[in-house]
Amino acid sequence: MRIKKQIISILLVLFISLFNINSVNAAFSKDCKKHLGKEFLSGYLESIPNELDFKLVDDKGLSPLVIKRDGAEDVKIDKVVLLRKNHFRIYAIKIIWDGEIITHCLNNDHFTLTAVLVEKHTHYNSATMTEIKTRRVSMHFHEGCGSPCYFSRVDVAYFGSDAPPNVRNEIKSDIYDYPNKWFTGYLTLQEVTKFMISEDFQEFEWSGRIYKTEKLIKKFKLK
Amino acid sequence: MIKDIKLILKSIIIFYAVFFVNVANAKKLFMSDICKEALGLDKKVNVTRIKFTKSDNSWPHPFVKRKGTSNLILEEVMNKDNDYRIYGHKFTYNGQTLIHCRTPSFWNPILLADSFDITTPLLLDEEKGIRIDIHYYSNCGSGCRGAHVDTVNFVSNHSPFARKSASDIENAYYSRWFEAYLTKEEKEQINNSDNHHSLQ
Numbered sequence: 112m113r114i115k116k117q118i119i120s121i122l123l124v125l126f127i128s129l130f131n132i133n134s135v136n137a138a139f140s141k142d143c144k145k146h147l148g149k150e151f152l153s154g155y156l157e158s159i160p161n162e163l164d165f166k167l168v169d170d171k172g173l174s175p176l177v178i179k180r181d182g183a184e185d186v187k188i189d190k191v192v193l194l195r196k197n198h199f200r201i202y203a204i205k206i207i208w209d210g211e212i213i214t215h216c217l218n219n220d221h222f223t224l225t226a227v228l229v230e231k232h233t234h235y236n237s238a239t240m241t242e243i244k245t246r247r248v249s250m251h252f253h254e255g256c257g258s259p260c261y262f263s264r265v266d267v268a269y270f271g272s273d274a275p276p277n278v279r280n281e282i283k284s285d286i287y288d289y290p291n292k293w294f295t296g297y298l299t300l301q302e303v304t305k306f307m308i309s310e311d312f313q314e315f316e317w318s319g320r321i322y323k324t325e326k327l328i329k330k331f332k333l334k
Numbered sequence: 335m336i337k338d339i340k341l342i343l344k345s346i347i348i349f350y351a352v353f354f355v356n357v358a359n360a361k362k363l364f365m366s367d368i369c370k371e372a373l374g375l376d377k378k379v380n381v382t383r384i385k386f387t388k389s390d391n392s393w394p395h396p397f398v399k400r401k402g403t404s405n406l407i408l409e410e411v412m413n414k415d416n417d418y419r420i421y422g423h424k425f426t427y428n429g430q431t432l433i434h435c436r437t438p439s440f441w442n443p444i445l446l447a448d449s450f451d452i453t454t455p456l457l458l459d460e461e462k463g464i465r466i467d468i469h470y471y472s473n474c475g476s477g478c479r480g481a482h483v484d485t486v487n488f489v490s491n492h493s494p495f496a497r498k499s500a501s502d503i504e505n506a507y508y509s510r511w512f513e514a515y516l517t518k519e520e521k522e523q524i525n526n527s528d529n530h531h532s533l534q
Contacts (some may be wrong), residue, residue: 167523293511
């Protein structure tokens with residue numbers, strides 16, 4: 112009888128540890144948590160949702176251009192949605208890398224995610240003086256503020272550093288500024304051409320020069 | 335008696351003259367909210383009463399001017415009202431002046447002035463303006479190097495203002511966004527200034 116109990120306990124411990132190995136570290140970004148909390152308090156959500164409540168979606172309302180730089184192809188970007196009581200939707204981006212997941216909501220109905228840049232990143236820990244190879248995902252938003260609207264912002268998700276994955280706002284325009292000049296300035300000419308095609312801009316300024324999108328399409332053979 | 339009346343009239347005229355000059359100056363002189371916070375001032379403070387003197391730093395900070403910003407005048411200033419010094423910049427453009435300063439944890443500024451045209455929503459008015467991006471080294475603890483960018487805006491005849499526009503605490507000095515936006519020539523200009531910059 113005693114041996115039987117011991118075997119059961121061992122099996123139970125094994126099962127729990129196996130479950131833990133297979134489980135992933137999933138979380139909402141800070142902004143997303145805040146937004147979901149507000150929606151719950153205002154009665155649009157019956158309960159605070161978890162990551163599993165967000166379902167994969169293929170919607171024109173959420174179709175950003177995703178640019179993955181060399182060495183960062185292992186980052187998975189999923190477009191997800193949560194249906195609210197009144198049929199409104201909360202869109203979010205689920206970013207998955209190395210067993211870790213972070214879900215970042217589009218925290219306002221007037222926000223449109225227009226581009227996602229995925230790249231390798233080296234995090235330097237100043238306390239231990241060590242470098243950690245990680246991934247960084249920059250999300251470029253068109254901020255809705257009426258018609259026509261020009262505001263922009265960039266939120267960045269950081270993975271695999273000393274802390275769990277997290278999202279921080281790094282750029283916020285304060286006057287009419289769309290697309291964000293710093294974001295487009297950080298892209299290569301080929302990447303920025305892809306972005307201008309997706310946003311239907313005929314010409315654009317990059318690195319102090321004006322470029323015609325049509326000419327660059329031919330140069331980079333993008334169509 | 336006549337002498338007294340003359341004296342009273344003279345005093346009234348001087349009082350009104352000083353009052354109107356002050357009002358006129360107050361409408362042209364602005365201080366950013368960030369600067370007021372750095373100085374520990376209330377947002378509604380009378381800006382003309384705050385004393386700024388010429389900065390005592392040894393060499394000027396790098397200042398890159400792009401097309402359309404030649405009328406912009408820059409002065410490096412400081413305030414000594416507290417037991418420490420608060421450094422800042424005084425920008426004058428088209429008759430308007432804005433003082434923008436920084437807290438002691440932000441230093442070694444690089445300034446980039448650029449012009450822009452915007453079309454306002456709904457009214458579709460064309461407005462011209464200039465913006466000055468000020469990139470700082472932000473010290474965020476032991477061995478930590480962060481970057482922070484404040485942007486000063488002068489838009490047509492509206493009151494100028496400044497706001498934080500970018501920040502990066504992930505040991506990212508210089509800000510990758512700011513660095514990528516500069517042209518090769520601008521980086522050279524900044525690196526050649528006597529401020530120990532090494533933009534790539």
